[in-house]
Structures are given as C-alpha cells and as structure tokens.
Amino acid sequence: MATADQVKALVRSHGEGDDTRFYSVALQVAAGAARVGHGRFAQELKSLVDSLRQQSATSSALGKLVAVAQPRGELAQLLSVSYPQLGLADLSLDLHVLQRLERVFLEQRQADRLRSHGFQPVRRLLLTGAPGTGKTMSAKVLAGELRLPLFVIRLDGLITKFMGETAAKLRLIFDALSETRGVYLFDEVDALAGERAHGNDVGEIRRVLNSFLQFLEQDSSESLLVAATNHPQLLDRAIFRRFDAVVDYPLPEPAVARRVIKSRLAGVELGRLNWVNIDQAAAGLSQGEITVAAELAAKDAILSDGGPVTSTALCEALRGRKVDHTR
Template identity: 35%
Template sequence: MEDSEKNREDFIHLARVALSDRQQDVYAFLNRLAKRTEDRDFANSLVELLRKRPTRSSTLRRSPTVALPVDTDSRFQLLRAEEHPTLPHEPIYADGVRDMLKRLVDERKQLEALTEAGLEPTRTVLFTGPPGVGKTMAARWVARELDRPLLILDLSAVMSSYLGRTGTNLRHVLDYAKSIDCVLLVDELDAIAKRRDDAAEIGELKRLVTVLLQQLDDWPSSGLLLAATNHEELLDPAVWRRFEEQVAFGLPEREAARAFVNSLLEFVEPNASEWSDVLSLALAGQSFSDIERKVNSARRSAALNGRKISDHLATLLSANDCPKNERIDLAVQLAKSGLVSQRRAHELTGVARETIRDRLRSKGFLAKDLE
C-alpha cells in the first residue's frame, strides 16, 4: 500500500513539472528516481532514456522552435555554440589534469556503473590557471570526447548596458544550457563572480554572484558546467564551494613543453626532436599559447622568405634574460644537438666557448666531438 501511494505521488510530481515545461526539473527528478529505486532494470532503462533524450540532436541543429538566447536590448547572442568542437592539435597536460579530464568523460560514458553505486556524474568543475595554459582547449576536448556541442558563455554580451537586466540575461543563458545535452563553458568567471566584500563593485554586480550560486546549486547531473578563470583570487569564497571539482592548470613543465613543440614541428622540420629539446629550455616558463605563437611566427617567416625553418627557430634561442645556469644548459644542449656550431651557441647565449667545452667533456663527449 505504501509503495502504491509513493508511486502515485511520484507520478503526480512528474506530471506537474512536465506540464510546467521545466525540462531540467524533469531530468533531475528522473535521475533521482533512477538512483532511489531498487529495481535495477527500471533504473537502467531510465538512465538510458535520459542519455538519449531528444534534445541532444534537436536543439542546436537549427531547430526552428528553439534558438540561442539573445540580449533583449542589443539582440546579440549570449552564447557561442560549437556543435562539433575541433582541436588544432591534441592537448598536452600534466598527469593530474589529464586524469581528471579523462574521468569526466568516463563518468558519462559509464553512467550505469555510477547509477549502480547510487552516484551521479560530476556536474560542475572549475578550471584555474594563468592565460594560455589550455583551459578552453580542455573544455573543447571534453565536449569532443563526449560527442556533445560546446556552448561558450560570452560574458561581455551578458553584461547588459541596463544593469538590472544582466541578472536576467545570466538566468536566461543558464536555464537554456540546462535544457540542452551539452558542455557549457563559462569563461572568465571572475567577471561575474567576484568577492561580495569587494568595495569597488556596485550592488547589482554583487547580486549576480547570488544568481550564479543559485544556478550552480540547481545544475542537473545530466549536464556538465565548466568554468574557467585566470584570477582565482578574485572569486567569492562561496563560488569555490559550489564547484564539485577544481582543476589547476599550470605552466608547462619541460617534458610537456618538449612534447608540445615536437607536435608543432614534427611534420615540417626534419630535426623536430632536437629542436624540441632545445626550445623546451629556451622557452621555459612560458604558456602553451606563447610557445605556439612564437613557433608559428618562425614558420611564417620561413615561408615568406624561403629560408629554412631552423634559421628562424634559432632566433627564439636568445637567453640573455635567463639565469646563468639556464643559459649554460641551453648552450650545452645546442652544441650537443649539432643544430648550431659552438660559435653560434656562444653568440646566442653569451656563454663562453670554453665553458661549453668543459660541460660537454664532463658529460663524456670526446675531444673530436667538441669541434
């Protein structure tokens, strides 16, 4: 009798939210029902229905009935949609970052395993780190691996000239994303999620934080919200607590820089491996985007003047601002690789040729190898 009464209540509640056209609430309720029931076949059937729900294919594929949200004043679109995200190259991340991104994908590809354990997939993730370290590319990678469209929240569009409407824009965008089987990226999160004790911010912008907190609390497990910031110190502490996972992206270490440079040069430079070793030293402490910009600049120059790429890559090796030990390491690596002469290594790094020879001897090179 109790089961019959509970089923009746569940059905009435489901009918209520369905008739109110709140799709995200329907999905959230069905997810809870699948987790709560002891009937595994019933739970798996619900999970499968949710995974294949029609919004996945209908909403972003030029549906005549559902359009991307726009600002009511400017009519500018508030979201950028990448229906089939693509990457210029495969990302290279530290082990911890790579493992977390892979887990986000696995959670949704193996949803039945989580359901069996009474768990839901991660709903919200915060990416932190300096510019150019691959946060946006990580979002594209996750969306591509899940075969879902990527929606990117354009915060400059959300910030209406009429401040009272900015919160409405934000709600509109996030409610829309909740109803789509997608990956949502909220870039530059600090623009709307600053600390509420910041005296420089006016009341309306502070209220945006409250709107965001409410939306994060209500985010359905059927969706995935990724947020990125270059200035985590500006975020309101309450925002931090609302994200289930935080992923810190750092500047690439030498091994990552070497692999990245090699991926940029392997099809255009015969000595890609040697140049990768050298440039990973010369460009140490720089972001992926800075490294890519400099390497591609050298490639463009070579294409325009007909000279070898290696001639232009050598211009990236200036190490006058580096500490002495790093300049010596770079000079020795240059001489050892054979990419340039010892004289040229001296000119590029300012390290005396005798110092280069001494270091090479200490590494076991014979005298005939030093010329």
C-alpha cells in the same frame, strides 16, 4: 613491456568502453617499451593507436554528433555554439591535469551506472591558471570527446548595469542547460563571480554573484558546466564549493613544452635541435605562447630559403615572447 597493472587497466577500460583510457594506457606501454630498447615495437604500437583514434573520431563525427539548432531569440545574444572535433590527444598538458580530465570522461560515459548506485557524475568544473595554458581548449576537448555541442556564454551580452536583467539572462542560460545537453563554458568567470568585498558597486556585484550561486546550486541538468578564470584570487570563496572539481593548469614542464613544439612543427623540416637550450628559452611561457613562437620560427624558415627550423631561430622566437611581456 606492459606491467601487470597496465594489462589490467587495458582489460578494464576495454570492458567499460572507455576508449580514452584504453589508448592512454597503450601509449604508456609504448613509452615503457621505448625506454628499455624496444623502439620498433613502441613505434608500431603508437602508430596503431593513432590510426585507431583517427578511425574512431571519423566514425563518431559521422554517426554520433548531436545536431542542435542555433540559439534563437535572446539566447542568440548570450550563447555561441560550435561542434569541436578535438580529442584528448590534441592536448599537451601536465599529466595530473590529463588524469583529471580522463576521470571526467570516465564518469560521464558511465553516468547511468553511477546513478543506479545513487551517485552523480562530475559535471561542474572550475578551471584555473595562466592565459594560454589550455583551459578553453580543454572545454573544446570535453565537447569533442563526448560528442556534445559547445556553448560559450557571451559575458558581454550577459552582464548589464541592471541586476534584474542579468539575473533574468542567467535564468535563460540555466534553462538552456536543462533543455539541451552540452558543454557550457563560462570563460573569464571572475567577471561574474568576483569577490563580494571588492569593486565600486559592491551591492550590485553581490546581487549578481548571489544569483549565479543560486542557479549553480539549483542546477540538476545533465549538461557539463565549465567555468574558467586566469585570476582565481579574484573569485568569491563561495564559488569554489559549487563545483565538483577545481583543476589548476600550471605552466608547462619541459616535456610538455617539447610536445607542443613537436606537434606544431610536425609539417616542416627540422634541423638538429638543441633541446636543452630550447627548454631554457621556453621556461615560463604558456602552451599558447610556445605555439605562437614555434609558428613564427616555422614561417621565418619558409619565407627565407625554405630550410629547416633551427634551434637558434626557435630560441629567438621563444625569447621574443618573453620580451613582449615586459613591454
């Protein structure tokens, strides 16, 4: 059952209006109850949390979403906008990463309270990790949970062979951060902030990077700036100091991989799965790759005889993703 700390956390999160933390602790209580044999209570509590989350998401989507016009003029070539409807429950990530994201939500929702004491909420995040581990998805969830538009910076339109043009376009983007609050995602930021000692056009790279660093330093908007990279080793060391938090996304542990598989196969019939074999087949794959493998196994079952997804089919699909990497 609930521990004293969990009860206090539930009361505190309710008082602060932090629904994300409240639901997270409630699910921890459910998991603890299941471990000590209170399966029925655990399931009822989990179902209640899921129902409340859905009601909250629907209400927020109808009444709280900020309407923002599509970027116009030159900005239309630099930004694409969307309005994600995802929540933290849609992420299957390492517990440490989830806790870091929950902290961002807490500080953003209590921003006025922090500012009244002379502190600023976390708003500049650098996400690092292998492809498919959930970095871009996290940016969508940040936007969805905070009911903000997600602006994705189009690096192909931003970076030109003329440094002056790139700097001018960067200024447009950072002006937009101040004018329209949202989540701004610089994906594959190493293309913009690579190590100054590398590359053929060293001088040009240095000037572009210096402009980016300067804009980061001067930015005082209320928008969230999220930068993501699959290759943190390529980033110039100075870039790390400009972010409030650097979050590393590891490859999923077996428990996370199982959640990914169960979530993706929730709508199809499952056979009696051998999770030990599945864990071994999934080891070393990202959440994105595991999702693709689960989808393949499900489609094979549907297109063959409509029977259940089996451990054999799932393991073959997972191992197939590893083979694809070696080609």
